[in-house]
Amino acid sequence: MSNRKTPPQPSRRGFLLAGGALALAGWLGGAPGALAAAGAAKPAAAKLPKDVEPFYGPHQGGILTPQQQNSYFAAFDVADTAKREDLIALLKAWTDAAARLTHGQPARALSGQSDKAPLDSGEAVGLSPARLTLTFGFGPSLFSKNGVDRFGLAARRPEALVDLPKFNGDQLVPERSGGDLSVQACADDPQVAFHAVRQLAALADGIASVRWAQTGFASGAPGGGTPRNLMGFKDGTNNPSTKDPALMNQFIWVGDEGGWMKGGSYVVVRRIRIALEHWDKTELGFQQEVVGRYKDSGAPLGQRHEFEPMKLNAVDKDGNPVIPETAHSRVASAQENDGARILRRAYSYNDGANFTAERWPPWHQGIEYDAGLFFIAYQRDPRTGFIRINKKLASQDMMNQYTTHVASAIFACPPGARPGGYIGEALFAAL
Template sequence: MSDSEQNPQVSRRGLLGGSLAVAASTLGVGGTATAAAATAHAQTSQLNQKSVPFWGKHQGGILTPQQTHTYFAAFDLDTAKRAELIELLKRWTAAASRMTRGDTAQPLSTDSEVAPADSGEAVGLSPARLTVTFGFGPGMFMRDGVDRYGLASRRPEALVDLPKFNGDQLVLERSGGDISVQACSDDPQVAFHAVRQLAAMANGIATLKWAQTGFVSGTTRNLMGFKDGTNNPSTKNPTLMDERVWVGKEGGWMQGGSYLVVRRIRISLEHWDRTNLGFQEQVVGRHKASGAPLGKKHEFEPLDLKATDADGNLVIPDTAHSRVASSAHNDGALILRRGYSYNDGANFYAERWPPWHQGIMYDAGLFFVAYQRDPRSGFIAINKTLSTQDMMNQYITHVGSGIFACPPGTLESGFVGASLFEGLKS
C-alpha cells in the first residue's frame, strides 16, 4: 500500500475539497448543491494536473520544465549513526512524495496537546508543479578526515572538491554541505513549505547550513536584462541527456543520477546599469532586445564564432561571455543550466573593479544551478575558462558554492539514495 493508504490524513487538496463541500451543503439541495459539488470536483482535478510525479527512474527537478521559484538548502549531518541517516532519507522520501502530490508532509493529528506535524502554510494550495531534488555532498562520505558512515569507499570519483577559481570570493557560510535539498515550484510558498518541513523532520540528525531562494521570469531574462540559457542542451533529446546529464554505468550506484553544481554569483548591478548598451552587448556577445548572437536576428540562431566585420574584427569578441562559455570554446564540454535570479535586499560592498564604488549596494545576482554527467569534464572545465577569459568578470563575483551527487530516482518501495547503501554491513 502507499503511505496515503496506510495513514488517514488531511491533505492540502483534501482540506480545500472539504471546505468546498461544506460550502455546498449550506447552499441547499438540488441544482445549487450539484453545481457546488461540480465546482469542487473541477478545482480538485485542476490541482491534480499541477503535480509532477515523484517516483521514477530519475529524480524530478532536473529535466522537469523549469518552475518559476526555487528554495535551495544545504544541510550538515550531526548524527554519527548510519542507521539514523538512512531513517532520515526514508522520512524525507515519504514526505517529498506526499508534498509533490499536494498532501501535507506528514499525516495530521487533531490532538491539541502536541505540535502540528505540518506547519500548514501550504494547506489549500496547489503543489504548483513542486519537485524536491536531493543531493549528497563530499561531507557525507568523509568529513574532517573521518569516515562517519562507512561510505568513504563509495564516494564517486566524479564527486570532486571544486578547485578555487580565479576571482572566487567564497563565503564559507554560503558554501558546501553534506546534503542538498532543492524545492522548485510555481508558488514560492509551496517551495519554502517543502524545505521547512524537511528541515523540521531532520531535527537532531541534520542542521540547516545555508539556503538560497531564486526566481525566474517567463521571458527567462536575468537581472542584467539579457535572455539566459539560450544555448542549453535540449531536454527533449533523450540521447543527449544520457550522454551529458545522466550518469552511466561508470558511476556504479550513481547510475541514473546526475551531479549538481551550485554557485551564488553576485552581480554588481549598479556598475552594470552605468554601462552603455553597446558595451553590454559586447560583454554578453548577444543583442539585448532579441537575444540573438551579435550579427544575427533571432535568439536561437547558432553562434558564428568565426564571423568578422568589415575591418576584420571578430563580431563576437574573443572575451564575450557567450563565446567563452560555449561548448565549441571548451572542447565540447556541455552542462544543463537551470539557474535562477536572486534578490536578497542590499548590503555593504566594495567593487573589485574600476570605478571601485563602495557602499550600500544590491545583494542580487544569479543562483547558478547546473546538472551534468561528470563535473570534471563539465562545470570545472568550463569555469576554468570563464574565470580567466570572460569579460563579464568585471561585473560578477562568485560568493557561494557547492557540489552534490544527486542519486537516481526510486520506486515507491524504496527511498532516495538507497543504492548507495546496498550491500553494506550494518
Template sequence: MANDSSPPSRPARRGFLKAGAATVAAGASLGTVGVAQAAAQAALGKTHADDPQLAVEPFFAPHQGGIVTPQQSHTYVVALDLTTEKRDDVIGLLRTWTDAAARMTQGSPAASLQTADDKSAPDSGDVLGLGAAGLTVTFGFGPGLFTHEGKDRYGLASRRPAALVDLPRFNGDQLVAEKTGGDLFIQACANDAQVAFHAARQLARQAYGIAQMRWGQAGFLSGPRGQTPRNLMGFKDGTNNPSTQSAPLMNEFVWATSADTPWMQGGTYTVVRRIRITLEHWDQMELGFQEQVFGRHKYSGAPIGQKNEFDAVNLDAQDKDGNNVIPDNSHVRLSNHASNNGAQILRRSYSYNDGTNFYIERWPPWRQETEYDAGLIFIAHQSDPRTGFIPINEKLSKFDLMNQFTTHIGSAVFACPPGARQGSFIGAGLFET
C-alpha cells in the same frame, strides 16, 4: 548480498519520524489519505493543465524531478550538515524525506494530519488550500557524506563517486564559508514561492537532531511561459542549453553512468554557485557594451550578427576590419561548446534578490556603498564536473568580460542519485552492501 536499506529503528525522541513510518505502512509511501488526495490532485492537474498552481509532477520516476523538468517560477535551495554519527539515522532521514517529498509533490501535507498531537505538528500548514504548483524536490549528497574531517563516519568513503570532486578555487572567487558546501542538498522548485519554501522548510524540520541547516537561498524566474527566461542583467539565460527533449544529449551530458559508481546510474552531478551581480555598475553600461559582454543582442537574444535567439552561434564571423563579430572575451564565446572540446552542461539557474547590503567593490571604481544583494543562483547539472563545469568555469573565471560585474560568493557540488522507486527511498543504492 546483505542489504542495509531495511527499515532502521527511529530515534525515540523524534515522534514525527514514527508518524512518518506509520504513514508508509498505511499505504505505499503516501498513506491512505495521501493517496486519495494525490489522485484528486492529479485529476485536477490533468483537467487544469494550463494552471501552474494546479500542476502536478511525479515524484517516483527513473530520474529525480527538477533536473529536466520544465523550469518552474520559484525555487528554494538548502544545504545541510549532518550532525549524527549513526548510519541508521541517515537512512531513516532519507526514508522520511522520501515519504514527505512524495506527499508534498502531489499537493498533500508533509505527513498525514491525522497524526497531529499536542507535541508535534506533522506539517506547518502554511500552504493548506494551495495546489501542488508543479512542485519538484531534488536531493543530493555532498562530499561530507562520504568523509568528514578525514573520518569515514558512515562506512561510505569507498562508495564516493570519482566524479564527486572537491571544486577547485577559481580565479576571482570570494567564497563565504557560510554559503558554501554541505553534506545534503535539497532543491525545491514550484510555480509558487510559498510552496517551494514550505517544502524545503518541512524537510529541514524533519532533519532536527540528525542534520542542521548550513545555508538556504530563495530564487525566482520571470518571463512568459515557454520562453527563455531573463536574468537580472536583462539577458536571456539558458538559450544554448542542450535540449532536454533529446535523450542522446541528456545521456551524454547530464545523466551519470555506472562506470565506477553503479548507484549513480541515472543520477546527475549538480554544481550550485551563488553569484552576486553588481547591478549598480552594470546599469551604467551602454547597451552596445552590454551586448559585447554577453555576445548576444539584449532584446532578441540572438547571437551578435544574427536575428533570432536560436540562430547558430557563428564564432568564425568577422567584421569588415577582420575582427571577430562575437568578441574573444564574451561570455557566449568562452562558454560555447565549440570552445570547450564539445563539453555541455544543463543550466537551470534562478535569480535572487536579498535586499541591500554594504559592499566594497573589487573592481574600478572601487566604490564603498550600500548596494543590492542580488544576482544569480547558478545551478548546473552534468554527467561529470571534471569534463563539464570545472574546465568551462576555469576559462570563464580568467577571461570572461562579465567578471567585472560578478562575484562568486557561494559554491557547492552534489551527487544527485537517480529517482526513488516506490516502496524504497532516495539514494537507497548507496547504502546497499
C-alpha cells in the same frame, strides 16, 4: 432534553488534513477498500493534474522539469552524533514526505499524530502544489569529513564527486558554501517551495540542520520562453535540449561508470553577486559585447534568432570577430570547451542591499544591491562539465568585471526513487 451527546464537529484544519490523508492513501497504496474505491472512481493510469509533477521515477524531478518560477535551495549538515542508521531513516522520511508534498499533501501521515505533535506548519494548506519538485543531493563531506568516515561511505564516493578547485576571482564565504546534503524545492509559488523545505528541515531535527539557504526567482517570457537574468539577458539559451534523450544521456545523466549513481546527475551551485549599479551604467552596445548576444532577441551578435548556432568565425568589415573573443557566450560555448555542455537551471536572487567594496574599477564602496544569479548546473561529470568551462570563464570572460562568486557547492544527485524505496537507496545497498 436529550442525553445524546452531539458528535464533535471537525475543524477546518482537521477536515483538510483528513481529506488529504484519504487521497494519499489511495495514491500510495492504502487499505484494500480504499484502493478498490479509488479504482472504481477513476482509471488506474489517470494523468496527474497540471499543477502536480511526478515524484517517483528513474530520475529525480527538478532537473529536466520545465523550470518553475521560484526556488528554495538549502544545504544541510548532518550532526556529528548521527549514525548511519539515522541517516538512512532521514532519507526514508524525506522521500515519503517529498512524495506527499509534491502531490499537495501534508508532509507527515495522520497516524500516530496528535494535537501535541503538529502534522504540518500549515502555511500551504489550500494552496496548489504549484508543480513542486524536490531534488536531493549528497555532498563530498557526507562521504568523509575532516578525514573521518562517519557513515562508512568513503569507499562509495563517486570519482566524479570532486572538490571544486578555487577559481580565479572567487571570494567564497565558507559559511555559505558546501554541505553534507542538499534539497532544492522548485515551485510556481514561493510559499509552496519554502513550506516544503521547512517541513523537511523539521523532519531532520536532531539528525541534520540547515547550513545555508538561498531563494531564487525566474520569469520566462510569455509562452515559456527563456528566462532573463537581472542583467536583462536571456539565460540558458545554449542548454542542450531536455527533449533529446540522446543529449541528456551524453551530458546530464550518469551512465554505467557511476555505479550506484547511474541515472543521477551532479549539480554545481554558485551564488554569483552582480554589480548591478555598475552594469546599469554600461552602454547597451558594450553590454551586448560582454554577453555576445543581442539583449532584445537573445540572438548571437550578427544573427537574428535566439537559437541560431553562434558563428564564431564571423568577422566585421575591419576583420574583427563579430562575437568578441572574451564574450561570455563565446567563452562558455561547447566550441571553445572541447564540446563540454551542462544544463543551466539558474535563478535570480535579490537579498536586499549591503555594504560592498567592488573588486573592479571604479572600485566603488557603499550600500549596493545584494543581488545576482544563483547559478545551478546539472551534468554527467563535473570534471568535464562545469570545471572545464569555468576555468576558462574565470580567466577570460569579460563579464568578470561585473560578477563575483561568493558561494559554491557540489552535490551528487542520485537517481529517482521507486515507490516503496527511498532517495539514495543504492548507495547503502551494499553496506
